[in-house]
Amino acid sequence: MRTAIVNLGAIVSGELVSPRIAGDTILMASGQITSVGTSSARAVEECEVVIDAGGAIAIPGLIDSHVHIAFGDYTPRQKTVGFLESYVHGGVTTSISASEVHVPGRPKDPIGVKALAIAALKCFQNFRPGGMRVHAGNLILEPGLIESDFAELEAAGVWMVKAGFVAFPTPYDYAPMVALARKHRMISMVHTGGSSIPGSSGIWADHLLKIKPDVSYHVNGGPIAMPEADFSRLVNESDMALQICTAGNLRTALLVSDLLANADQLGRLLIATDTPTGSGIMPLGMLYTISHLASLGKFEPELASAAATGNNAKVYRLNGGIIAPGRDADISIVDACLGGSQSDALSALRNGDIPAVGAVVIGGVPRFVGRSRNTPEPQKRIRVSRSTILHDFSGNAELR
Numbered sequence: 001m002r003t004a005i006v007n008l009g010a011i012v013s014g015e016l017v018s019p020r021i022a023g024d025t026i027l028m029a030s031g032q033i034t035s036v037g038t039s040s041a042r043a044v045e046e047c048e049v050v051i052d053a054g055g056a057i058a059i060p061g062l063i064d065s066h067v068h069i070a071f072g073d074y075t076p077r078q079k080t081v082g083f084l085e086s087y088v089h090g091g092v093t094t095s096i097s098a099s100e101v102h103v104p105g106r107p108k109d110p111i112g113v114k115a116l117a118i119a120a121l122k123c124f125q126n127f128r129p130g131g132m133r134v135h136a137g138n139l140i141l142e143p144g145l146i147e148s149d150f151a152e153l154e155a156a157g158v159w160m161v162k163a164g165f166v167a168f169p170t171p172y173d174y175a176p177m178v179a180l181a182r183k184h185r186m187i188s189m190v191h192t193g194g195s196s197i198p199g200s201s202g203i204w205a206d207h208l209l210k211i212k213p214d215v216s217y218h219v220n221g222g223p224i225a226m227p228e229a230d231f232s233r234l235v236n237e238s239d240m241a242l243q244i245c246t247a248g249n250l251r252t253a254l255l256v257s258d259l260l261a262n263a264d265q266l267g268r269l270l271i272a273t274d275t276p277t278g279s280g281i282m283p284l285g286m287l288y289t290i291s292h293l294a295s296l297g298k299f300e301p302e303l304a305s306a307a308a309t310g311n312n313a314k315v316y317r318l319n320g321g322i323i324a325p326g327r328d329a330d331i332s333i334v335d336a337c338l339g340g341s342q343s344d345a346l347s348a349l350r351n352g353d354i355p356a357v358g359a360v361v362i363g364g365v366p367r368f369v370g371r372s373r374n375t376p377e378p379q380k381r382i383r384v385s386r387s388t389i390l391h392d393f394s395g396n397a398e399l400r
């Protein structure tokens with residue numbers, strides 16, 4: 001399938017360097033972006049679907065790198081179905097499982113955690129709620145796992161591990177297992193801050209500096225933050241990625257973002273939601289955190305967006321998150337909300353407003369075009385201007 005987006009007011013790349021791309025058109029074919037900027041009229045005519053953005057702005061599809069996925073599109077914590085599909089209406093095109101720790105009665109022995117990771121990985125390879133890419137099968141590190149287990153999991157395709165659920169006498173005991181995971185090319189993430197589940201202890205900077213994970217998971221607390229002085233230690237004494245989450249401590253999210261900016265290390269800043277949790281289901285969480293950085297923090301919205309897209313893609317080795325030829329064709333079209341004081345999505349974010357999501361394309365396929373079920377309506381008219389495919393791309397017919 002070939003898809004074109006034309007008449008864009010701006011294109012945000014998702015990269016910290018060159019965050020804006022000149023031009024007004026994006027072309028996609030067979031699930032990937034083929035050209036960005038300008039295009040011949042003929043190339044647009046050859047597309048099966050053309051989306052007229054009406055002057056609205058393209059950003060890469062958001063990558064939420066901390067989602068509490070279980071099985072199916074269901075959250076046991078909030079006993080709700082359909083949340084992932086709902087996140088697509090918040091501009092999220094990719095979710096990364098924060099481990100399947102919320103699965104009721106989840107196993108804690110080595111064979112059980114291995115089976116859980118492999119089953120989750122393989123289920124979500126065949127299941128895309130609302131078109132979303134879901135990366136699941138995040139191995140929960142438990143005592144008793146040995147190197148042959150990591151080798152077996154690597155061969156099965158498992159590529160993520162999660163530490164931090166009370167299993168060991170002290171958090172320092174995770175260090176050898178995280179090293180094994182790295183040896184087997186797995187990306188490691190460690191819970192950071194106060195305890196999130198009864199019985200688990202706090203994990204602070206000193207623990208993380210010795211465990212050496214790839215990602216400090218919710219560095220701003222999930223939901224309770226570590227001590228103030230620990231943030232500069234993580235920024236200055238390590239090179240791990242530091243993930244800030246919507247369902248965490250807002251003040252320290254801004255603090256750590258500033259510390260990274262001042263150290264010229266913004267590539268390490270990742271945005272995620274850490275939901276669904278006790279804090280709820282937050283389909284617009286990624287947009288809220290981007291708006292917090294762009295309004296309360298000192299970040300241009302393009303750079304805050306990069307923390308939610310290109311930075312996550314780089315740390316998690318994904319082909320999305322950046323609008324460039326050869327990348328996955330995952331794009332959101334955003335605008336200022338109808339009735340607001342601002343006239344475009346980037347000004348709205350600077351103002352502390354969330355933008356309206358007017359369309360989401362995943363893998364080159366429009367998932368909805370017109371307006372999101374979850375944001376207010378965009379000011380500009382975003383529509384399918386031509387389609388040779390017999391399909392209504394509104395995604396939410398009841399709004400018509």
Ligand SMILES: [Zn+2]
Nearest residue numbers: 066098222274
């Ligand atoms: Zn979490």
